[in-house]
Amino acid sequence: xxxxxxxxxxxxxxxxxxxxxxxxxxxxxxxxxxxxxxxxxxxxxxxxxxxxxxxxxxxxxxxxxxxxxxxxxxxxxxxxxxxxxxxxxxxxxxxxxxxxxxxxxxxxxxxxxxxxxxxxxxxxxxxxxxxxxxxxxxxxxxxxxxxxxxxxxxxxxxxxxxxxxxxxxxxxxxxxxxxxxxxxxxxxxxxxxxxxxxxxxxxxxxxxxxxxxxxxxxxxxxxxxxxxxxxxxxxxxxxxxxxxxxxxxxxxxxxxxxxxxxxxxxxxxxxxxxxxxxxxxxxxxxxxxxxxxxxxxxxxxxxxxxx
Amino acid sequence: xxxxxxxxxxxxxxxxxxxxxxxxxxxxxxxxxxxxxxxxxxxxxxxxxxxxxxxxxxxxxxxxxxxxxxxxxxxxxxxxxxxxxxxxxxxxxxxxxxxxxxxxxxxxxxxxxxxxxxxxxxxxxxxxxxxxxxxxxxxxxxxxxxxxxxxxxxxxxxxxxxxxxxxxxxxxxxxxxxxxxxxxxxxxxxxxxxxxxxxxxxxxxxxxxxxxxxxxxxxxxxxxxxxxxxxxxxxxxxxxxxxxxxxxxxxxxxxxxxxxxxxxxxxxxxxxxxxxxxxxxxxxxxxxxxxxxxxxxxxxxxxxxxxxxxxxxxxxxxxxxxxxxxxxxxxxxxxxxxxxxxxxxxxxxxxxxxxxxxxxxxxxxxxxxxxxxxxxxxxxxxxxxxxxxxxxxxxxxxxxxxxxxxxxxxxxxxxxxxxxxxxxxxxxxxxxxxxxxxxxxxxxxxxxxxxxxxxxxxxxxxxxxxxxxxxxxxxxxxxxxxxxxxxxxxxxxxxxxxxx
Numbered sequence: 145x146x147x148x149x150x151x152x153x154x155x156x157x158x159x160x161x162x163x164x165x166x167x168x169x170x171x172x173x174x175x176x177x178x179x180x181x182x183x184x185x186x187x188x189x190x191x192x193x194x195x196x197x198x199x200x201x202x203x204x205x206x207x208x209x210x211x212x213x214x215x216x217x218x219x220x221x222x223x224x225x226x227x228x229x230x231x232x233x234x235x236x237x238x239x240x241x242x243x244x245x246x247x248x249x250x251x252x253x254x255x256x257x258x259x260x261x262x263x264x265x266x267x268x269x270x271x272x273x274x275x276x277x278x279x280x281x282x283x284x285x286x287x288x289x290x291x292x293x294x295x296x297x298x299x300x301x302x303x304x305x306x307x308x309x310x311x312x313x314x315x316x317x318x319x320x321x322x323x324x325x326x327x328x329x330x331x332x333x334x335x336x337x338x339x340x341x342x343x344x345x346x347x348x349x350x351x352x353x354x355x356x357x358x359x360x361x362x363x364x365x366x367x368x369x370x371x372x373x374x375x376x377x378x379x380x381x382x383x384x385x386x387x388x389x390x391x392x393x394x395x396x397x398x399x400x401x402x403x404x405x406x407x408x409x410x411x412x413x414x415x416x417x418x419x420x421x422x423x424x425x426x427x428x429x430x431x432x433x434x435x436x437x438x439x440x441x442x443x444x445x446x447x448x449x450x451x
Numbered sequence: 452x453x454x455x456x457x458x459x460x461x462x463x464x465x466x467x468x469x470x471x472x473x474x475x476x477x478x479x480x481x482x483x484x485x486x487x488x489x490x491x492x493x494x495x496x497x498x499x500x501x502x503x504x505x506x507x508x509x510x511x512x513x514x515x516x517x518x519x520x521x522x523x524x525x526x527x528x529x530x531x532x533x534x535x536x537x538x539x540x541x542x543x544x545x546x547x548x549x550x551x552x553x554x555x556x557x558x559x560x561x562x563x564x565x566x567x568x569x570x571x572x573x574x575x576x577x578x579x580x581x582x583x584x585x586x587x588x589x590x591x592x593x594x595x596x597x598x599x600x601x602x603x604x605x606x607x608x609x610x611x612x613x614x615x616x617x618x619x620x621x622x623x624x625x626x627x628x629x630x631x632x633x634x635x636x637x638x639x640x641x642x643x644x645x646x647x648x649x650x651x652x653x654x655x656x657x658x659x660x661x662x663x664x665x666x667x668x669x670x671x672x673x674x675x676x677x678x679x680x681x682x683x684x685x686x687x688x689x690x691x692x693x694x695x696x697x698x699x700x701x702x703x704x705x706x707x708x709x710x711x712x713x714x715x716x717x718x719x720x721x722x723x724x725x726x727x728x729x730x731x732x733x734x735x736x737x738x739x740x741x742x743x744x745x746x747x748x749x750x751x752x753x754x755x756x757x758x759x760x761x762x763x764x765x766x767x768x769x770x771x772x773x774x775x776x777x778x779x780x781x782x783x784x785x786x787x788x789x790x791x792x793x794x795x796x797x798x799x800x801x802x803x804x805x806x807x808x809x810x811x812x813x814x815x816x817x818x819x820x821x822x823x824x825x826x827x828x829x830x831x832x833x834x835x836x837x838x839x840x841x842x843x844x845x846x847x848x849x850x851x852x853x854x855x856x857x858x859x860x861x862x863x864x865x866x867x868x869x870x871x872x873x874x875x876x877x878x879x880x881x882x883x884x885x886x887x888x889x890x891x892x893x894x895x896x897x898x899x900x901x902x903x904x905x906x907x908x909x910x911x912x913x914x915x916x917x918x919x920x921x922x923x924x925x926x927x928x929x930x931x932x933x934x935x936x937x938x939x940x941x942x943x944x945x946x947x948x949x950x951x
Contacts, residue, residue, distance in 0.1 A: 310546065310557045317536045317547045324534040327498070328548035328597075329519030436712060440538070448498065 148279065154400050155283035159292050160358065162396035164189070164350035166295040168374035169381060169388045170302055171346025175221070177306065177383055178339035179319035179441040183239025184224050186371025187246025188217045188344050189351030194250040196352030197262060197362040206266040206356040210291075210349055217348020218341040220246060225340040229333055232445035243371065251364040258362060265360035266290065266353075291353050296389065303385040315339060319439035322446040332446050347371070369418035376422035379429045382437045395421060455504035457490055464490040465501070466660040472605065477627055477637045479651035479668075481644070482680055484875050487660040488640045489531070492607045496528040497521040527598025528607040531640075533590050537583040541565070541576055545597050561600070568599055572629050587735055588619035595626065606630065607638045612646055613903070616735060617938030624650045642680070644673045656680055681878050692893055694913040696725035699759075700866045700897025701747070706756035708746050716742040717753070718921040726865065729888065729898040731912030731929070733905060735941055739921035740901045741783060744870045747899070748780045749773040761865045774803055779859035783870035783901075785848070789855040792844035796836050797825035799843045800858050828857040833883065849880025856887055867891050870901045885911060905937060919943045 168185055175182045182188075192213035200209030224242050227233040268287045275285040306312040314335060317325045322332045350370070355362055377395065381388035402414060457465040464487045472478040480488045493499045495506065497515040505512055508524055515521050521528070535544055542558040545565060553560055562578040569575055574592045582590060591611060598606050608627075612620045627637050627650060641647055647654055648668065656663040656679040663679045701724040710716035716739045724730045734740055745751035747758060749770035758766045765773050774780070782788035790799045801810050801821055809820045825839040832853045836846055843851060852872065859867070869888060873881040888911060892898055902908050908915055909929060916926045917940035925946025927936065940946060 308556055310549075310552055310554050313539070313543050313547050313557065317539065317543075320536045320538060321534070324536050324544075325547060327496075327518050327528070327530065327534040329517060329522055330548040 150404075152279060152283045154397055154404070156286070156288075157400045157403075158393060158397040159284065159288060161399060162392040163289055163292045163295055164353045164358070164370055165373055165377060165396060166299065166388065166392045167291070167350035167353065168347045168371065169377045169392060170295070170298060170385055171343035171350075172374055172378045173343075173381065173383050173385055173388060174302070174306075174315065174339045174346075175343035176378060176442055177315050177319045177439055178336045179322060179439055179444065179446070180225070180228055180336055180340055181235045181239060181443050182221060182224055182242075182340060182343060183236055183375060184220065184242025184246065184371075185239075185343075185347050185374045186367055186369070187243035188220045188347035189246075189354070189367045189371045189374075190250045190365065191220050191246045192217045192348030192351030193355040193366055194254045194257075194351075194362060195348070197355035197360075198254070198257060200264065200356045201257070201260070201262055204264055206262070206264055209356050210266075210352045213348040213352030214345040215348070217351070218345040221340045221344025221347070222337065224344075225337045228445060229336045229340070232447065235443050235445070247365060254362050254364060258364060260361065262356060262360035266357040269293070289353065289357050291349070291357065299385045299389050306385060316439070319441055322441050323448075326446075326448060336446075347374070350374070368415070372422045373418045376425040379438075380425045383439065452491070452495060453505050453507065455491060455494060455506075456502045457487075457494055457499055458502055459490075463660050465494070468504075468657070468660070468662050470655055470662065470665075472636045472638055474604065474636050475631055475634050476652040477631060477639055477650055479639045479641060479647040479654040480657065481641060481647050481654050481676060482657035483642055483877055485659075485877065486657040486680075488657055489609055491657070492528065492609060492638065492640060495521070496526060496607060522601050522603075525602055525604035526607070527601060527603030527605070529591065529594040529598065529609065529611060531609040531611075531613065533594055535582050535590060535593060537581075539582060540578065541580055541582060541585075541593050541596075542578040544582055544593060545578075545600050549601070564600065565596060568596055572596075572599065572626060572633075574626060587614040587737075588616070588622070591615070591623070592626075603635070605636045605638065607640070609640045610642075611639070612641070612643065614736060616941040617905075617934050618942060620646070644676050644680075647676065648673060658682055691889060691911075694728055694892075696728040696913070697895055698726055698762075699723045700726045700728075700761055701899060702757070702759040703747070704757040704759075706743070706746060706758065707754040708742050708751055709754060710742055716921050717746065717756075720756070720918075720921070720923055722916055722923060722926060724866070724897040724899050726897045727892055727895045728913045729892050729900055729911050730926075731908035731915045732899065732901040732918055733908045733915055733937055733941065734903070734918035736903055738918045740870070740918055742921075743918070744780075744783065744868055744901055747773075747868055748778065748782075777862070777865040779862070779864035779867045781852075781855055781859055781867065781869040781872050783874075785851055785855060786844070790843045790851055793842055795840045796829070796834070796843055796846070796854060797821055797839040799854055800825050800828050800839075800861075803858060804862065824861075828854075828861065832857040832887075849876045849883075852876060852880060852884060856884065860887070860891065864891075864896060867896055867898045868901075869898065871903065872900070873902075873904070873907060905934065908937075909934075917941055917946075 168189060172182060172185055195216040196209035196213035199212040200206045220242060224238055227238040228235045266289060269290050270287060271285040275281045306315065314330055318330065318332050318335045326332050351367060354366055373395065377388060377391045380391040399417060402417060452470045455465050455468045468491055470491065482488050490499065494501050497517045497520050506515060513524055515524065540558065542562045542565060546552050546557040546561045565578045574596055576589050576592045582593060611623060615623060630637055639651060651668050653665060653667050655665040656676060658680060704721050706717050706720040708717040720743060732740055742751060746753045749768055752767050760773065761777055763776055765776060786792055804810055810817055822839060829836060829839065834853045834857065835850050843854060872884050888898055900911055909932065912929045914926055914928050915932050915937065917924045917937055919941060924940035
């Protein structure tokens with residue numbers, strides 16, 4: 145294979161594989177910006193993947209499937225919100241529980257759907273005009289998913305909201321210093337619930353993408369660690385939606401390259417990639433002092449008054 | 452505010468308190484720590500709900516359920532510990548939660564009005580600066596501007612001068628004058644008599660949750676207020692023998708260290724403390740005092756420099772090694788670093804010596820000896836505890852501090868390092884602890900006293916060093932020190948001629 149087609153196909157597949165990562169990461173960035181870590185991304189994604197497939201298969205419309213995935217993802221995140229925001233449980237434990245619950249519950253419900261290919265997967269998109277460009281056309285604008293472009297658009301919008309609007313100041317303040325926000329009459333709990341629900345909806349769609357578009361079928365555990373990469377990418381992106389785009393492209397590009405080199409690597413290597421990447425990012429972040437970039441109140445439940 | 456009652460588990464913080472403030476006056480709320488001043492104001496600001504009682508504004512009864520209600524009623528509050536989002540800009544902090552700010556680009560619109568307000572009240576601050584880059588005085592201005600921006604008619608200031616240099620305090624007082632002229636009502640919470648006498652028009656004194664009385668400032672003097680505050684006569688001066696410095700107990704040479712954030716916190720600190728002398732370290736909080744104490748006690752590794760304690764080179768040694776050489780450490784955060792809160796009083800008393808005779812032999816503890824030692828310490832240091840078995844966390848702040856002193860001073864140390872030893876304590880405990888420190892000095896022990904309380908520094912120290920941004924601005928003999936000079940050094944002015 146020649147050099148050009150390598151680049152083209154790597155970029156093309158990186159965009160596809162990166163789409164669920166981008167959606168998930170954007171959602172988790174908002175949750176963490178409001179001060180709540182949600183390690184349940186993997187669980188919300190797999191629940192999203194299952195509900196998207198089940199609805200799409202039953203109703204026949206993949207878009208409705210994605211809508212269902214968003215609702216289910218948000219619902220799962222609200223469980224996490226109930227425990228961590230209202231009941232002030234440990235965010236890490238609650239998030240892990242959500243992931244384990246999601247993996248188990250989707251497996252239980254999905255048993256009878258396993259192995260059936262989806263009748264109506266999400267259509268692919270080839271952008272007219274732009275797809276005719278040399279190199280860039282086939283790399284970026286042929287056979288892409290609608291969700292890829294919506295995700296990129298959302299990254300820009302979410303960045304603008306976070307840094308240039310009143311809501312953004314509120315969200316960031318709640319994550320940095322909830323006591324300050326509270327003293328100025330901001331409803332800290334409501335903001336955290338909404339951001340978590342939003343993050344859950346994004347993770348749900350990310351999972352739905354996997355089952356109605358990327359591999360249009362339902363398999364138990366089909367997210368295969370993607371949720372953990374999302375957690376790592378959130379840190380890698382320094383909680384910034386635009387940086388998330390670069391992080392996602394970098395990782396999914398590397399992932400695809402590794403996939404291409406399968407002839408030389410055992411397949412187990414691919415499977416351990418997400419986890420190795422997560423550990424690597426955390427180690428680098430630790431060395432570079434990512435604590436300083438992290439929202440100040442990340443991981444700490446808020447209580448009013450010290451008494 | 453009428454007949455306000457607020458009870459916390461175990462304490463009645465406000466017991467039928469009635470308090471009023473008029474437009475165009477500065478009304479001081481005076482009382483010791485724990486007298487219930489802040490509780491009362493948090494109730495007014497909607498952070499707490501009173502158990503009973505009513506609040507009237509302009510003659511009308513109002514219910515304030517949350518800070519949002521308070522803001523809507525024109526009440527603003529500057530908390531003792533600032534409620535600011537440090538990584539954000541000044542304008543963003545002001546725009547936070549502001550109803551009526553535009554959805555897109557709120558910070559820019561806020562900036563414009565902020566400049567107007569800043570000019571009108573003489574509160575200069577750059578709206579685009581990040582809050583963490585500002586000095587404590589500037590951060591306080593942001594807090595005041597935040598309240599003014601929201602149209603506060605009543606402004607509550609909780610211990611506003613505790614983080615300021617004397618000069619910044621004077622500037623704050625000018626701002627308060629200006630606000631009075633504009634018709635605002637200012638509530639000034641303090642336990643410092645001098646300030647109250649200087650700035651207030653009227654004063655309400657609280658003690659143990661109750662109002663002792665409200666007086667016009669012209670009717671009272673300092674001793675009267677002190678009596679009202681404490682409930683008995685207070686001696687303002689500690690009797691202190693002449694200093695007879697002996698050999699050096701601590702020598703610090705060109706010490707450099709980083710803060711938790713990895714920024715330089717100590718930048719070439721050099722000084723010495725002699726036996727039989729108290730060296731006071733003054734300075735506004737966060738200028739390297741904490742890091743200095745941590746390096747000296749082995750809790751933080753210095754990057755450069757030397758520490759010699761009682762004649763032994765101990766740079767970068769472990770806390771146990773340093774303690775074993777005769778260093779007593781009275782830490783800044785007494786509950787977090789001074790005691791193991793869940794363990795009993797007697798266990799806490801032997802924390803430092805449990806591994807040695809006579810308290811243990813091999814792997815076994817000698818419980819009888821521990822009990823005997825505990826009883827003796829409790830008596831000697833007047834620790835009020837139901838029994839030696841009581842968990843230390845149930846003791847009051849003053850008694851916890853006495854426990855720490857009992858433990859630290861029992862091994863006949865050669866050097867005592869005391870960080871904010873009386874912070875937040877009532878007058879009785881404060882007096883006792885200061886006396887204990889002076890007794891150490893008389894016994895020929897070197898004492899390094901770090902404190903933000905200038906009065907305490909002036910009262911106890913023989914020499915005073917001032918820290919600013921990780922450097923010593925100068926060392927002055929206490930007898931020659933004036934508040935103005937110390938204040939200038941606290942703001943970063945170097946002393947013209949270094950004292951020997």
